[in-house]
Amino acid sequence: MTSADRLIESTRELLWERGYVGTSPRAIQQRAGAGQGSMYHHFAGKPDLARAAIGRTAEELRATAEALLGAPGPALERVAAYLHRERDVLRGCPVGRLTQDPDVMADATLREPVRETFSWLAGRIAGVLREGRDRGELVPDLDPESTAATVVATLQGGYVLARAAGSAELFDRAVAGVLHLLTAYDTSTRREVGRDS
Amino acid sequence: MTSADRLIESTRELLWERGYVGTSPRAIQQRAGAGQGSMYHHFAGKPDLARAAIGRTAEELRATAEALLGAPGPALERVAAYLHRERDVLRGCPVGRLTQDPDVMADATLREPVRETFSWLAGRIAGVLREGRDRGELVPDLDPESTAATVVATLQGGYVLARAAGSAELFDRAVAGVLHLLTAYDTSTRREVGRDS
DNA sequence: GTCTATAGTGGGATAGAC
DNA sequence: GTCTATCCCACTATAGAC
Numbered sequence: 001m002t003s004a005d006r007l008i009e010s011t012r013e014l015l016w017e018r019g020y021v022g023t024s025p026r027a028i029q030q031r032a033g034a035g036q037g038s039m040y041h042h043f044a045g046k047p048d049l050a051r052a053a054i055g056r057t058a059e060e061l062r063a064t065a066e067a068l069l070g071a072p073g074p075a076l077e078r079v080a081a082y083l084h085r086e087r088d089v090l091r092g093c094p095v096g097r098l099t100q101d102p103d104v105m106a107d108a109t110l111r112e113p114v115r116e117t118f119s120w121l122a123g124r125i126a127g128v129l130r131e132g133r134d135r136g137e138l139v140p141d142l143d144p145e146s147t148a149a150t151v152v153a154t155l156q157g158g159y160v161l162a163r164a165a166g167s168a169e170l171f172d173r174a175v176a177g178v179l180h181l182l183t184a185y186d187t188s189t190r191r192e193v194g195r196d197s
Numbered sequence: 198m199t200s201a202d203r204l205i206e207s208t209r210e211l212l213w214e215r216g217y218v219g220t221s222p223r224a225i226q227q228r229a230g231a232g233q234g235s236m237y238h239h240f241a242g243k244p245d246l247a248r249a250a251i252g253r254t255a256e257e258l259r260a261t262a263e264a265l266l267g268a269p270g271p272a273l274e275r276v277a278a279y280l281h282r283e284r285d286v287l288r289g290c291p292v293g294r295l296t297q298d299p300d301v302m303a304d305a306t307l308r309e310p311v312r313e314t315f316s317w318l319a320g321r322i323a324g325v326l327r328e329g330r331d332r333g334e335l336v337p338d339l340d341p342e343s344t345a346a347t348v349v350a351t352l353q354g355g356y357v358l359a360r361a362a363g364s365a366e367l368f369d370r371a372v373a374g375v376l377h378l379l380t381a382y383d384t385s386t387r388r389e390v391g392r393d394s
Numbered sequence: 395g396t397c398t399a400t401a402g403t404g405g406g407a408t409a410g411a412c
Numbered sequence: 413g414t415c416t417a418t419c420c421c422a423c424t425a426t427a428g429a430c
Binding site: 150 | 214215216218219289293294296297298299300302308311312314315316319340342343344345346347348349350351352353354355357358360361362363367368370371373374375377378379381382
Binding site for chain 3: 035038
């Protein structure tokens, strides 16, 4: 791995752990095993490095999501697979956490990949749900757009709850909750749901 | 308002806007119109001030939530009222944002009110849902605990999506989505839902 | 490409006068 | 209670040697 690469990787890690404001060039260099001269040779400064790091993280998230959401199979199973894939719950979402960083949000070039990631993700999940609805797997009453927003929000909010509690339990519970709610809209399982009220 | 009070209030604002790491004693003093001497007379330091500020913010959130969730009326309407109450979406949640602050999470006394707030909130909403279920407003199939976790996560995640997009639209959509999903579990509206699949 | 030296600014806090 | 002076260290970057 080249020196520039190591710098980007340590920036990604630190951005995830401590955020933009909490990450110093010094810390980045030390973790990368590179000196200041090296860093400022390859990058114009902290914002430039962050740009590279955030871009890479966003791409990665998107690729992982596409692999699961674009797989064959019933729509709800693909969404469930994406919800269950989530790992390292207590570390939170490396992209979502950036929304809490005022300096990231203030810089249009830093912010854009964050905006784009969630815009794409919500749209992609809405597409999967729409497909499921068109195939008759989901009832026509289900709204793909708002449901997709709820699914993504449940994930992002689940991270918040897990970090607050110091345990992944609430994350798992929130995910289980939204999937359970969805079963009422699944044509293959709804027969079993809430019939005895 | 006393000087100590103004210091706490400006700390609350800055913690909300910039987080713990991004907030300096200097900035707090300037916003409060107080000098360093004043600040260090009333508080032991930045963590001490943050403790006071976070405690106050947590109490406030809890009181507001209790006013809506503890009101009379159908369970789902009370939950909907709480979901719709949310304002200042783009500023995010003053408590939830603290979960992204490594220094807050590392200090047990700073972290505790954050943990406690979400623990209480999820439990309170679960209680409302359980009540609705026991009253026959909601179908027995609905699980109060996991549904409550989903509701709270939708809120917290909605903030993330809204901030990423720079617009409250996705927040509103996520909230609408979860409420729509819930209608299938409402004994007074489920008749109309998804019957024509 | 990478190193070391240097520099200005602000963070976070203490001390002691008033 | 509040003010000013002072302190040390980290942040972020530039300059120029190697």
